[in-house]
Amino acid sequence: MDQDQRADIHWTEDGVPVSARFGDPYFSLGNGLEETRHVFLAGNGLPARFRPGFHIAELGFGTGLNLLAARIAWRAAGVAGRLRFTSFEAFPMAADQMARALAAFPEAAAVAGPLLGAWDRGDRVIRTDDLEAEIVIGDARETLPRWSGRADAWFLDGFAPAKNPELWAPDLLAEVAAHTAPGGTAATYSAAGAVRRALAEAGFAVDRRPGFGRKRHMTVAIRAP
Numbered sequence: 138m139d140q141d142q143r144a145d146i147h148w149t150e151d152g153v154p155v156s157a158r159f160g161d162p163y164f165s166l167g168n169g170l171e172e173t174r175h176v177f178l179a180g181n182g183l184p185a186r187f188r189p190g191f192h193i194a195e196l197g198f199g200t201g202l203n204l205l206a207a208r209i210a211w212r213a214a215g216v217a218g219r220l221r222f223t224s225f226e227a228f229p230m231a232a233d234q235m236a237r238a239l240a241a242f243p244e245a246a247a248v249a250g251p252l253l254g255a256w257d258r259g260d261r262v263i264r265t266d267d268l269e270a271e272i273v274i275g276d277a278r279e280t281l282p283r284w285s286g287r288a289d290a291w292f293l294d295g296f297a298p299a300k301n302p303e304l305w306a307p308d309l310l311a312e313v314a315a316h317t318a319p320g321g322t323a324a325t326y327s328a329a330g331a332v333r334r335a336l337a338e339a340g341f342a343v344d345r346r347p348g349f350g351r352k353r354h355m356t357v358a359i360r361a362p
């Protein structure tokens with residue numbers, strides 16, 4: 138892969154990866170795993186909505202923390218079969234960078250082995266006994282319109298809209314809606330007015346929830362059944 142397309146990372150003293158390209162951390166400086174559970178799992182009504190064949194899609198794969206949090210929740214819920222998870226990522230991290238980031242979350246790191254091993258071998262489709270994941274490499278503005286899937290739940294996890302506006306553009310959020318199953322949902326940590334308006338214009342019913350940590354609000358969205 139072209140060197141320009143790799144993640145360019147520096148690290149805070151607390152071990153949080155920060156994108157040099159976007160000037161933003163990959164997850165909360167507080168507790169990234171708890172943030173994922175609050176924003177993306179609870180925000181999408183998970184684990185309660187899990188059922189066989191459930192499909193999560195994500196904008197921004199990053200460290201894989203959200204995938205691992207979803208997989209932990211899936212296992213705990215005891216649903217039969219594999220959780221499907223598709224994530225769109227333009228600037229993939231190296232496996233050793235992901236491992237370093239995940240080391241801060243022992244619960245996630247404990248189940249990361251198969252993912253990191255496969256990722257290091259160059260696999261972008263990863264199957265385990267409880268997971269069927271695909272990481273689609275490339276700019277989501279190009280790759281998502283070509284995707285044939287429809288997700289039951291979306292994790293909208295670009296960097297902050299002010300720093301990574303292309304991942305929150307109305308056109309792309311319209312593609313998210315077009316790739317959402319009837320009754321499907323989306324959640325994001327962002328409460329930015331432009332994001333909320335774009336989701337509403339795309340056809341979602343948009344609602345505000347209490348955010349994680351110091352963030353006052355976050356956004357949840359549902360497509361009509």
Ligand SMILES: C[S@@+](CC[C@H](N)C(=O)[O-])C[C@H]1O[C@@H](n2cnc3c(N)ncnc32)[C@H](O)[C@@H]1O
Pocket residue numbers: 144162163164195196197198199200201202203204225226227228229275276277278294295296301303304
């Ligand atoms: C906040 S991080 C995602 C964190 C991740 N979900 C996790 O669990 O670690 C945002 C991600 O979006 C990716 N990204 C930024 N612009 C993109 C684009 N146009 N298309 C696809 N991915 C993009 C970045 O490279 C980065 O990995």
